[in-house]
Amino acid sequence: MRLIHNYMWQAVKNWYPAILTFAVLIVVWELCVWFLEIQRWLLPPPTIIFQELIDSIGLLTRHAGITVVEIIMGFAVSLMIGVALASGIVWSRAMERSVYPIIIASQTIPIFTLAPLLIIWVGTDIMSKVIVVVLFTFFPLVVSLVTGLRSVDSESVDMFRTLGATNAQIFRKLMIPTALPNFFAGMKVAAVVSVIGAVIGEWVGASGGLGWLMKLSGPQFQTARVFAAIVVLSVVAITLFAVIVAIEKWSLRKYPSTLNQAKNLGE
Amino acid sequence: MSSCSQKLVLDNGVTSLDDGALLTVSGVGFDYQSIPVLDNVDLSVNRGEFVALVGPSGCGKSTLLNLISGLLPPSTGSISANGIVDSPGRLGNVSYMQQRDLLLPWRTISENCQLGLELRNISADTSKALVQELAKSFGLSDVLEYMPSQLSGGMRQRAALMRTVLPDNHVLLLDEPFGALDAITRNVLQKWLLSVLTRTDKAVLLVTHDVEEAILLADRVVIMASDPGRIVAEVDVRLVGSNIESSFTSPAFVELRKNILALLERRGVSS
Incomplete structure (x- = not known):
């Protein structure tokens, strides 16, 4: 207590x-x-926006639910793709030289312009939004993971090898733990942009979600509702961020923190 | 007072390949990008023997340890450690402590020391019990649950040595284990290492650039020269009946130190 x-x-x-x-x-x-x-x-004053939040809480939470599902699905897919790509890039020189430049180049394409194409290709159901979220989030995940996995120093790898470690053991017990702090940095960036990705996907073509609600409310001059939706989106993004920070804190609880180091200097 | 037997074997006169040798390096050469790093190195370390390898920086001392441990295959010649001739086969069967402690910051000292056993799929309970037992003689019993960042450099170095020796291989390689420590800690750890390894049946090969450390710890000092790295002399440095406290000032110690430094210097000028 x-x-x-x-x-x-x-x-x-x-x-x-x-x-x-x-x-x-x-x-x-x-x-x-x-x-x-x-x-x-x-421009509605904050009190009116707050009133709208309370009046339309049912509507807002229903659409927030749709957006959150898109975000979580996209994030999960992105995580799988990101881990696979980053591992491949770090393991194989051929993959690094062939795939990594394309991944970096792909980020110069404005994803907003791809969204209409996705609607044409996969339709307006949840799939198109999930793909837009993936497109937004896999890049920070891949880059942070590749950086993290590469930050393993060769002497530590040698130490593992002289202890008889297999490549799989080196990956699991040395490379992944070394990459974790970088990985979580990428996760936090991905969490924030995943919300943007879902809203953009909904903006272009959807039948629900906070982005869709905003697009619908704007032309009807329901400005307070647009603001209320933005408030809910912020809450979603901050919650997602906080969840990742909590997981990060738990996962890195044994890592030396700046607090620990400061304590040692005092000793 | 202490007596000492001193025997100088110059250049390629090293031929002792008796049955007691746990580690045998014969005619080993190593080229890096077609530049010779090591040339025709012969060396053997017997069971229970402590050999120190001294030489100038860049003479290939560490490279030789990398070859013996199996991290690199020799370009020419052969290496046999505990009977294993195949280079990758020696990985995991030769204990090798590198210069830096390389403790994993996210593991406790105990978990760090257990690493070698864990990689051999020995159960956590068994390896933890082994660590706790050995920690007594390593003076680490009280800090086993600490994180590496909470320990001093000397303690970390001890933990690294404990991680290295726990898999209990017969050949132990030490690459300047006290190189990064202050003089006082260094001195304490040298004495301690001597007491830990004095009754061992391992073959120990220590790389150092500190001549006094070599004389103090080793039974035999092997002197290397550079460009390319090769063995130029061997000196038997067993100081019979001396204790460590008086070693540094004993006439025999001073004489040995002078001889070894002269050998190192002569090679340095002539090359």
Whole structure:
């Protein structure tokens, strides 16, 4: 209990500058809308957006559910493709020279322009959105994993070999643990862009999801609903990010942290 | 006082290939990108013998250890360690401690030391018990559950040595194990290593650039010269009946040190 209390107090201490800044911005926004008499369809004040959030919570959560499923499926597929590609690139020189440049070049294509093609090829069901999420997320995953797996130093590999390790053992017990911190850095980037990917996919062609709801609400001048959808999307992205940070903290709990090193210097 | 038997065997005069040799290096040469790194190296280490290899930087001492451990195949000649002639076959059968401790930062000291046994699929309980037993003589019993980042350089080096010797191979290679330590820690660890290895039946080959360390720890000092790396002399340095405290100042020690430095210097000037 005391531990939880301490943890929350720590969180408040860490976050209060951000929360305070955010609160000031919201108040300024609210006051601007009222005193400058801005039309509500043009820019609704935060109170109206909050009211819309409460009034349409059923609608918003239903569409958020669709978006979240797309994100999770896309993320899972991306993870599988990313791990396979990165392992291949690190293992095989041929694959590194043939595939890696194409992967990097592929990122110069604006994915937004591919989305309409995907609608033509696979239709407007969930598959097209999953593919857009994959296109957005596999790149940070592959790059971070390749970097991480490559950061293994040759002396450690030699040490494993002199202990009689097989290639599979070296991969599992040395390369993967070495790559983990980089991998999680890539995961965090992927988490954020996965939300963008799902919304873009829905924007181009869908029958549900927060992106679709925003696209529908805009032309009807339901501006407050567009903002409410953005708020929900942010909550989704932050939650996803927080989940990955939690997994990261657990996975890397034995790794030397900067805190540990500082403690040692003091000894 | 201490007496010492001193025997100089110059250049290619090393021919002792008696039955007691656990490690035999014969006529070994190694070329890297067609540049000769080692040339016609003959060396043998008997069971229970501690041999030190000294020589200038870049004379191929570490390369020789890489060849013996099986990490690299020799270009010419042959190496037999505990009867294994095939290079990849020696991997896992020759214990090799590299210069850096290479402890895995995400594993506890115990888990790091268990690595060699774990890779042989020995159960965690068995290997943990072995680590706990050996930790007593290594002075690591109290820190087995610590992470490497919490330990001093000397302790980490001991842990690395424990990881190296746990698989219990007959041939042990040490590549400047105390090279990165401060003088005081270094001295403490040298004495400790001597006490740990003194009753061993292993064949130990230590690479060092520290002549005093070589005389103190070894039964025999092998001197190498560079370009290409080759063995130029062997000196028997057994200081009979001496203890470590008085070694550094004993006349025999000083005499040996002078002789070995002279050999190293002569080669350095002539090459």
